[in-house]
Amino acid sequence: MKKNCLQLIKIFLPVFLFAAVIARGQNEITIEQNITVMGMTKPIPVSLEGFTGETLDVLKFDLYVQGFSFVTPDAAQYLISGSNAGNVQGRVTDRFAKTSLLARSYTGASLRREAHAFADDIVLAITGKKGIAQTKIAFKDEAPDGAGEIYVADFDGHNPQAVTHDGDIVAAPAWVPGRLAVYYTSYKLGNPDIFYHDLTTGQRRAIARYSGLNSSAAVSPDGTKVAMILSKGGSPNVYVCNADGTGLKKLTTTSEDSSPCWSPDGQWICFATKINARRLLAKVPAGGGGVQTLRTVGVSNPTEPDWSPDGKWIAFTSQMGEFDVCVVPASGGMVTVLVPGEDPSWAPNSRTLIYARRTTSYRYVLSLLDAPTKQVKDIARVSGSDSQPAWAR
Amino acid sequence: MKTTKLIFPLVLALAATLATTGCKHKPVGVTQLPGQKPMVGENNNPPTLPNTQPINPENQPGTTPLANPDVFDNMLADRAALAAYTIHFAYDSSAIRSSEKANLASVAQQLSGDASTKLLIEGNCDERGTEEYNRSLGERRALAAREALAKLGVDPMRVETRSFGKDKPVDPGHDESGWAKNRRDDFVLLHPKPGS
Numbered sequence A: 001m002k003k004n005c006l007q008l009i010k011i012f013l014p015v016f017l018f019a020a021v022i023a024r025g026q027n028e029i030t031i032e033q034n035i036t037v038m039g040m041t042k043p044i045p046v047s048l049e050g051f052t053g054e055t056l057d058v059l060k061f062d063l064y065v066q067g068f069s070f071v072t073p074d075a076a077q078y079l080i081s082g083s084n085a086g087n088v089q090g091r092v093t094d095r096f097a098k099t100s101l102l103a104r105s106y107t108g109a110s111l112r113r114e115a116h117a118f119a120d121d122i123v124l125a126i127t128g129k130k131g132i133a134q135t136k137i138a139f140k141d142e143a144p145d146g147a148g149e150i151y152v153a154d155f156d157g158h159n160p161q162a163v164t165h166d167g168d169i170v171a172a173p174a175w176v177p178g179r180l181a182v183y184y185t186s187y188k189l190g191n192p193d194i195f196y197h198d199l200t201t202g203q204r205r206a207i208a209r210y211s212g213l214n215s216s217a218a219v220s221p222d223g224t225k226v227a228m229i230l231s232k233g234g235s236p237n238v239y240v241c242n243a244d245g246t247g248l249k250k251l252t253t254t255s256e257d258s259s260p261c262w263s264p265d266g267q268w269i270c271f272a273t274k275i276n277a278r279r280l281l282a283k284v285p286a287g288g289g290g291v292q293t294l295r296t297v298g299v300s301n302p303t304e305p306d307w308s309p310d311g312k313w314i315a316f317t318s319q320m321g322e323f324d325v326c327v328v329p330a331s332g333g334m335v336t337v338l339v340p341g342e343d344p345s346w347a348p349n350s351r352t353l354i355y356a357r358r359t360t361s362y363r364y365v366l367s368l369l370d371a372p373t374k375q376v377k378d379i380a381r382v383s384g385s386d387s388q389p390a391w392a393r
Numbered sequence B: 001m002k003t004t005k006l007i008f009p010l011v012l013a014l015a016a017t018l019a020t021t022g023c024k025h026k027p028v029g030v031t032q033l034p035g036q037k038p039m040v041g042e043n044n045n046p047p048t049l050p051n052t053q054p055i056n057p058e059n060q061p062g063t064t065p066l067a068n069p070d071v072f073d074n075m076l077a078d079r080a081a082l083a084a085y086t087i088h089f090a091y092d093s094s095a096i097r098s099s100e101k102a103n104l105a106s107v108a109q110q111l112s113g114d115a116s117t118k119l120l121i122e123g124n125c126d127e128r129g130t131e132e133y134n135r136s137l138g139e140r141r142a143l144a145a146r147e148a149l150a151k152l153g154v155d156p157m158r159v160e161t162r163s164f165g166k167d168k169p170v171d172p173g174h175d176e177s178g179w180a181k182n183r184r185d186d187f188v189l190l191h192p193k194p195g196s
Helices: A002-037 A053-064 A111-127 B002-025 B098-113 B131-151 B176-182
Strands: A044-049 A068-070 A078-083 A089-094 A099-107 A136-142 A148-154 A170-175 A181-186 A193-198 A204-208 A214-219 A225-230 A237-242 A258-262 A268-275 A278-285 A292-294 A303-307 A313-320 A322-329 A336-340 A342-346 A352-358 A364-370 A375-378 A385-391 B029-032 B075-078 B118-124 B159-165 B184-192
Touching (some): A044 A053, A044 A111, A053 A068, A053 A111, A089 A111, A099 A111, A136 A364, A148 A170, A148 A181, A170 A385, A181 A214, A193 A214, A204 A214, A204 A225, A225 A258, A225 B131, A237 A268, A258 B131, A268 A303, A303 A342, A303 B131, A322 A342, A322 A352, A336 A352, A342 A385, A352 A385, B131 B159, B131 B184
Parallel strands (some): A044 A068, A099 B029, A214 A258, A258 A303, A364 A385, B118 B159
Antiparallel strands (some): A078 A089, A136 A148, A170 A181, A214 A225, A225 A237, A278 A292, A313 A322, A322 A336, A364 A375, B075 B184, B118 B184
């Protein structure tokens, strides 16, 4: 009897193992598709001819952070040529199809802005997707004593403008989608409070000034709601209110929440939390409901989630000793660790991320990362330590 | 002679073809870029911030809800009075360690001596941890001390919490000896302003 059992095991064990290997193999195939999208895609080789100085610098920067590489014409897939004598003019040719994709001239602005406009047209002509060369960012700039100001700038860090002049602790700027208006945290009145600030008129007002913590505002895609962290109920939790601060509603009862962000359809709010002493990402229906945890396989201590505008990915920071910028499918699953850094924010193109990178002197600089190709470039700096970037979308 | 006569028109024809095909690549569209307005308007930053609190505090379940912030207006901060009783925390934790309980008892005793005083607890973190994560952790640390003080008989409605996250380190060091000092709650005694 015993011998028979062993025989059976001998026969069936390999079968089971084989089945397990097949099942595992299938799993790995689906996971691998995600990995090849993020972090393992080859850049598109282009040649750039006829441009000089600032125009050339702008075109190279703009294209590099959207997944292009620069090669000689005989190795290029697309030939980009033109001039910046007086104004920017250029054309794009598909070297293999031998077709002209774009021929355009730009007038009425600085060479820098004309070059950004050309870069957007190049990206649209080659990829069919809208470029990001004329988008804006917000961030905080901090002096060594901890006081800072909220800034807005072009996506490459040029043309920075201070939004606040308070000389106090500030944090977590967030754009109102499609508008020149931001929410941010300021300690100007003593406590960390959340302010709404119209950039055009300079009008600002507190929308959350409760006892305890008021921070991490995040505006819904339609601009009508604001998610935030308040501790007035006795622990830091996710709340949501109308754009003007009315209609406040508590969404979570977990013990230590931070950094809410919205799904692009406005249905979910993803946030970092602690459950049973474990730090993880979770999501809650924006109208209220049960909290669901999000699997982040392969990393620990995830914080600072940001949902991609196309809805497919959640970028976040993991902490395993040092900080890393990571992406995970929005439904959770296997994580792709991209580069060392913190607090990623998606560009409108759902591929470029801006994040804070700590230098050897413990300052932060802002950097752009093209997530599919992992191409990275620092943006122009404001004087202090720059962190908590938010991409206008 | 004959061949050169034949070649000449051919060269002309070729040049003409090149010129016409070349024309195709010349910029055809002209994009006129609009004038750039500054992102931030001129009348920025009113010198005084409007002190609006548009929302009525509602009754939501929580651990120990906080008092309305108005209660703490018109108070003078005395940072020295309780400076000796700062408490410290383990890495990434808001649990009050038994070694810190004597300091909390001293804070409770000070508050019991004068019912007109209130307390501000400032929660702080070391630099390990992301910024907003630390702001929440610092708040948890301040709230943990508030709850411990409530058990010692201090009315929690007299206690205000404030988190600085990792923005206010007392030690600039980037090692455990610096971090250990920065993971702390500072206690600030609040006196009513004379005449209020």
